[in-house]
Amino acid sequence: MEKNKKKVLLGAGIFLSSSLLLLDRILGFIGGRVSESIMSSVIIPLGLSFYTMQIIAYLVDVYKGKIKPQENLLKYALFISFFPQIIQGPIPRYDMLSDQLIEGHSFDAKKFMRGIQLIIWGFFLKYMIADKAGVVVDTIFDDYNSYKGLYIWIAGILYSLQLYTDFLGCVTLSQGVAQLFGISLMDNFNHPYFADSIKDFWRRWHISLSTWLRDYIYIPLGGNRKGVSRKRINLLATFAVSGLWHGGGIKFIFWGLMHGVYQLVEAMIPFFQKNYGGAKRVLKILINGFLVMIAWIVFRAEDLLAGLKMIYRMFRGFNPWIFFDGAIYNLGLVEKEWDVLILSLLVLFWVSRKQEQGIVLREKFEARALAVRWFIYIIAILVIWVFGTYGFGYDATDFIYGGF
Incomplete structure (x- = not known):
């Protein structure tokens, strides 16, 4: 029962944290069908997708017991709103940044x-x-x-x-x-x-996003643990989420799926598998x-x-x-x-x-x-x-x- 309660709280936390981002992405899909007055009245905070993922990673890591929850609200707020990276990343994990923010630093x-x-x-x-x-x-x-x-x-x-x-x-x-x-x-x-290779590209490009997608989308979906067909579906789903993260609209989903298809195709070509x-x-x-x-x-x-x-x-x-x-x-x-x-x-x-x-x-x-x-x-x-x-x-x- 306790475990189910934690799952419900985790789900609610993720939904609340991502609701504004999801709203923005939905508007991206239906923007042409909604009046300009409605569109212009919706204010989306800068860097929303970056700290949304930061919050979700924190919630999931607390749920899985990887980190201890921060009981001090101000320290938690400092982690979420650390100003140099809040607009454009990188997307930090709590265990990477939290101690640095609160331990104090002498001038170096x-x-x-x-x-x-x-x-x-x-x-x-x-x-x-x-x-x-x-x-x-x-x-x-x-x-x-x-x-x-x-x-x-x-x-x-x-x-x-x-x-x-x-x-x-x-x-x-x-x-x-x-x-x-x-x-x-x-x-x-x-x-x-x-x-x-495309696989190598995503090890090198926007590393904080790539590892986030791996840890919180691809692996929870089953990763490569449930057979080749399921692995391919999981890969495409992960890249579709990557596209959606970048913006609302079919072109972003298409862009993400292009990278997913690239990886599936190159996995079948020996030339790209050899160093x-x-x-x-x-x-x-x-x-x-x-x-x-x-x-x-x-x-x-x-x-x-x-x-x-x-x-x-x-x-x-x-x-x-x-x-x-x-x-x-x-x-x-x-x-x-x-x-x-x-x-x-x-x-x-x-x-x-x-x-x-x-x-x-x-x-x-x-x-x-x-x-x-x-x-x-x-x-x-x-x-x-x-x-x-x-x-x-x-x-x-x-x-x-x-x-x-």
Whole structure:
């Protein structure tokens, strides 16, 4: 009886915690059929999907006895509302963050400067890459019927990079600000575009969400414990939930199921099951990146039909001359801005490649003389300030995942 009572309380807690998020997702499905006055009167808090999942994870972990319930309401509220990560993650577990928040921290100059480094890197990712790429992405996606062939490829590739650097930039800023207070937040990305399979991609992309879906959706559904057919159904259901988490509307469900189908198909192809080095691994990475990009086009498009049309138009024309006749400079970025974007992407690739090889650049940087480190800090800030794209027309651009 006691166990049944706990289950009822858990169910009620999950329902209450997720009700506002579910309302938002339902409105996403029926938005076109509801009057604007009703839609505009519904106020959805920022970062809702992030702390909803945080609360659900806490409730389930308490129910399963993994953690002890926090009896101090203020300490619990601090965990739920810790400001650096509340808008855009990462999604922390109680046992990862709670002790850090309440144990007290003396000033640590080394941690403080590491926080400053992360903040600078976060701004670099946001203003030097994400917002610049976003200008071209918006130009093409907002008028996709006027473009075909390599224009759509450019939009798809740049959106893949925009979304990654925008989200990574915000998480890096969150980690940096938390580090100023001596608090460490988990890494949410591990170079996802170096993944050589969709399964590997989801081990590297939005790690806090991926592990949440595994622990609180996939495994409770039965995981891979109930046969191959049930495993496939569980996988598709988990990715459908992932799509629904990102937004209401059929395109998000479709996007999630695309990744689920990708995984089911690659599990049947030996080429993707073997670990290769050299050219074969590069080929796997390129194939994987293409499949992810195709899904991102659906994700970014106005609706599912627009996304499918864009994918169709990718293969409707071969127009390589746009790279030589100046046509790409009519997409919102002038030549010098393209140069800055490409150079910034090369910096990101170099840093990511070194980190992928296990090289800790931060330790090498900290070994430099104090004057050298501060010189680099100041130069980096000035470069971002002068060459970064602070929104369009100097208007601040929101972080993309803040809308989810």
